[in-house]
Amino acid sequence: MTDLYRKDEEIKKEQFQELLSDxxxxxxxxxxxxxxxxxxxxxxxxxxxxxYFRQVQQGLGTTNMRDIASWGLYVSNFVFLxxxxxxxxxxxxxxxxxxxxxATPLTRISEIIAVAALISALLIIVVDMGRxxxxxxxxxxxxxxxxxxxxxxxxNTYLVLSLLLLYLPLIPDLARLGSFMSxxxxxxxxxxxxxxxxxxGTGDQLKLLEKSVAVLMVIIIPVAFSIHTVTSWLFxxxxxxxxxxxxxxxxFVAGAFMVGAAAVIVVMYLIRREYxxxxxxxxxxxxMIGKLLVLTSLVYLYFNLNEYMVPGYKMKSGESAxxxxxxxxxxxxxxxxxQTVGLILPIILLVFKPFRKPRPLLIISLIIVVGxxxxxxxxxxxxxxxxxxxxxxxxxxxxxYHPTFSELVITSGSFAIMALVVTVFIRFFPIIPICETAHExxxxxxxxxxx
Amino acid sequence: xxxxxQNKSRRKFLRNLGLAAPAVIAGSGVILEGCSSPEGGSGAKxxxxxxxxxxxxxxxxxxxxxxxxADKSYLxxxxxxxxxxxxxxxxxxxxxCKNARKCMDKCQAVHQxxxxxxxxxxxxxxxxxxxxxxxxxxxxxxxxNPPCVKVCPVDATFKRSDGIVLIxxxxxxxxxxxxxxxxxxxxxxxxxxPIDAEKYKDVPYDIEKNVPQKKGTVTKCTFSADCLREDKxxxxxxxxxxxxxxxxxxxxxxxxxxxxGETVSLSDLLAENSAYRLMEDLGTAPSVYYLPPKNRAxxxxxxxxxxxxx
Numbered sequence: 083m084t085d086l087y088r089k090d091e092e093i094k095k096e097q098f099q100e101l102l103s104d105x106x107x108x109x110x111x112x113x114x115x116x117x118x119x120x121x122x123x124x125x126x127x128x129x130x131x132x133x134y135f136r137q138v139q140q141g142l143g144t145t146n147m148r149d150i151a152s153w154g155l156y157v158s159n160f161v162f163l164x165x166x167x168x169x170x171x172x173x174x175x176x177x178x179x180x181x182x183x184x185a186t187p188l189t190r191i192s193e194i195i196a197v198a199a200l201i202s203a204l205l206i207i208v209v210d211m212g213r214x215x216x217x218x219x220x221x222x223x224x225x226x227x228x229x230x231x232x233x234x235x236x237x238n239t240y241l242v243l244s245l246l247l248l249y250l251p252l253i254p255d256l257a258r259l260g261s262f263m264s265x266x267x268x269x270x271x272x273x274x275x276x277x278x279x280x281x282x283g284t285g286d287q288l289k290l291l292e293k294s295v296a297v298l299m300v301i302i303i304p305v306a307f308s309i310h311t312v313t314s315w316l317f318x319x320x321x322x323x324x325x326x327x328x329x330x331x332x333x334f335v336a337g338a339f340m341v342g343a344a345a346v347i348v349v350m351y352l353i354r355r356e357y358x359x360x361x362x363x364x365x366x367x368x369x370m371i372g373k374l375l376v377l378t379s380l381v382y383l384y385f386n387l388n389e390y391m392v393p394g395y396k397m398k399s400g401e402s403a404x405x406x407x408x409x410x411x412x413x414x415x416x417x418x419x420x421q422t423v424g425l426i427l428p429i430i431l432l433v434f435k436p437f438r439k440p441r442p443l444l445i446i447s448l449i450i451v452v453g454x455x456x457x458x459x460x461x462x463x464x465x466x467x468x469x470x471x472x473x474x475x476x477x478x479x480x481x482x483y484h485p486t487f488s489e490l491v492i493t494s495g496s497f498a499i500m501a502l503v504v505t506v507f508i509r510f511f512p513i514i515p516i517c518e519t520a521h522e523x524x525x526x527x528x529x530x531x532x533x
Numbered sequence: 534x535x536x537x538x539q540n541k542s543r544r545k546f547l548r549n550l551g552l553a554a555p556a557v558i559a560g561s562g563v564i565l566e567g568c569s570s571p572e573g574g575s576g577a578k579x580x581x582x583x584x585x586x587x588x589x590x591x592x593x594x595x596x597x598x599x600x601x602x603a604d605k606s607y608l609x610x611x612x613x614x615x616x617x618x619x620x621x622x623x624x625x626x627x628x629x630c631k632n633a634r635k636c637m638d639k640c641q642a643v644h645q646x647x648x649x650x651x652x653x654x655x656x657x658x659x660x661x662x663x664x665x666x667x668x669x670x671x672x673x674x675x676x677x678n679p680p681c682v683k684v685c686p687v688d689a690t691f692k693r694s695d696g697i698v699l700i701x702x703x704x705x706x707x708x709x710x711x712x713x714x715x716x717x718x719x720x721x722x723x724x725x726x727p728i729d730a731e732k733y734k735d736v737p738y739d740i741e742k743n744v745p746q747k748k749g750t751v752t753k754c755t756f757s758a759d760c761l762r763e764d765k766x767x768x769x770x771x772x773x774x775x776x777x778x779x780x781x782x783x784x785x786x787x788x789x790x791x792x793x794g795e796t797v798s799l800s801d802l803l804a805e806n807s808a809y810r811l812m813e814d815l816g817t818a819p820s821v822y823y824l825p826p827k828n829r830a831x832x833x834x835x836x837x838x839x840x841x842x843x
Contacts, residue, residue, distance in 0.1 A: 142722070147724070149649070212748075213705065216705075223689075224687060230686035320714045320716075
């Protein structure tokens with residue numbers, strides 16, 4: 083009897099050891115691919131930094147935005163990044179609260195994507211400002227009437243909550259890392275120790291942690307909905323055809339869940355490949371999140387139908403110029419590509435199980451991400467190019483908007499910064515939760531504590 | 534009421550006074566040291582008109598220049614308040630517009646704008662296929678329910694009690710939300726360093742004239758608030774050679790034609806000509822009224838129109 087018990091205990095111990103060394107692999111391992119990847123991102127970020135410096139010196143004239151299309155790629159990108167960040171709440175809060183077990187290894191991935199996207203979104207919106215030197219005016223002269231101020235409040239609240247939801251479940255892992263990573267430099271071990279806040283895995287601590295995370299999961303859901311709803315109101319609160327819509331809030335939130343799920347799939351795939359995590363990010367995980375992607379895409383398709391079909395049916399003046407521009411005008415090719423290849427086709431394919439295997443799912447997700455980015459562009463730009471009054475006495479170029487090289491470099495730089503945040507995180511922290519995974523494998527807290 | 538004539542004598546008086554005691558008249562911040570100290574000297578006295586139109590007598594020795602007068606923070610503070618007892622309206626008689634564009638030229642010159650920046654834009658309109666075209670000067674509509682003011686995150690653009698919507702270029706953060714919100718395409722942004730930025734770099738910023746322009750901020754029609762403070766008609770209104778514009782105070786129910794100087798009853802002018810406002814259905818409640826383009830002085834030649842080019 084005692085023998086059997088001891089054996090069982092030893093097996094568990096071994097299991098946990100294996101888990102620890104597996105899940106800390108990214109912290110120890112730097113492949114050539116990783117180095118090239120990081121270098122590439124740094125290069126893009128540096129290029130964007132240079133172009134931004136030039137933009138500050140010369141003014142926003144370095145972009146192709148003008149008095150008619152006064153918002154362009156930067157604002158589209160902001161909306162896109164805010165959309166991506168919503169996935170944090172979807173996977174760590176909504177799925178967890180619904181007791182969806184398969185989402186456990188995806189929580190940290192989705193939360194770091196959320197944090198990285200938010201950081202990048204905050205940067206790109208400052209880039210869009212004509213006077214970034216006056217950012218402090220918002221704190222001093224801020225007016226609560228303006229949806230921009232609502233957006234600033236909600237986005238920053240969401241960032242804080244997301245950081246907490248990233249950090250709190252990380253604490254038990256950090257405590258393990260402090261002792262396990264003995265070969266790491268002293269500062270790094272010290273960092274783990276400080277960040278673990280004296281975690282010992284006692285019953286009281288566990289209870290406290292569970293409670294805090296549960297509270298956070300509940301709070302973050304309305305905040306997540308509000309960030310994208312308020313972002314949609316930046317447009318819906320105006321009188322412009324194409325923006326003057328009552329469904330913009332849920333329409334944006336639905337689109338956000340779709341692109342967020344796709345973004346998580348892309349990162350999941352890359353991590354699984356780079357660190358051979360086949361047993362942690364299994365085909366089953368891809369299959370399940372693929373199903374989630376179908377669901378979110380269907381909801382988004384429903385909103386698209388409402389958003390375009392109803393005004394398209396009525397063809398109210400003002401609205402009609404905008405709709406025709408999308409359906410058969412200047413933006414038709416992009417519009418139909420985004421709607422068919424970026425939305426309808428993925429839904430049809432993802433219904434079939436073979437397309438929810440990792441590789442096909444990756445390709446479909448990449449298409450969805452690109453489509454979602456272009457969709458944001460299609461929401462922002464055509465409306466501005468179709469004001470109520472005719473565009474006259476301006477240079478011909480004012481009637482169109484094509485981003486400049488500088489805008490493209492800065493925008494890719496913002497993606498690079500987002501990817502860098504995720505990359506650096508993976509390098510220093512276990513991207514798949516160690517202790518949570520251990521719990522799910524039936525390893526008891528005592529074994530974890532005694533390691 | 535005649536803006537040009539009625540106040541001539543008063544302005545003359547003020548100007549003469551200004552020669553004797555520079556800048557005393559410039560505002561409520563007049564510093565009159567002599568008044569506050571009864572045991573002051575017994576020098577010569579002079580009559581002075583204060584900003585609130587009271588005639589007072591002060592000692593010449595006690596008069597000091599108003600240090601605030603040329604200061605931009607003073608100008609900004611003053612500019613945020615509307616002129617008391619006024620609610621300005623512009624009436625545009627579309628029938629008289631011949632696309633002379635003197636208003637546009639004057640506006641761009643006064644406000645130091647680039648050729649592609651418009652506070653005021655004369656548009657060639659054609660409402661539908663079978664209606665005939667006409668020219669429509671389009672200013673900021675100085676709405677009573679201004680969509681631009683609502684969305685400004687820092688109160689840089691604001692509505693005054695006299696109906697004027699202004700923008701403070703010292704405060705604007707350049708987010709351009711107001712441009713996106715304006716249904717009349719009335720606003721412009723300084724995408725580059727403004728023209729003559731070097732020339733005007735030491736000139737204090739005047740919020741009512743919105744000059745000097747500042748890179749990275751939004752600029753817009755001011756209804757020439759600086760002229761109105763001096764009881765003059767707006768720049769564009771006086772520049773028009775064709776009698777298109779009437780401008781005045783709604784509370785006085787009187788508007789003056791900028792070309793002929795003739796003052797007429799606002800309500801009669803609007804009623805007799807079936808005046809309308811742009812996009813009434815949006816609920817923006819503009820301060821600009823249009824008289825429909827009947828009996829046009831010039832019917833636009835739409836085929837040979839070059840108005841789309843600068």
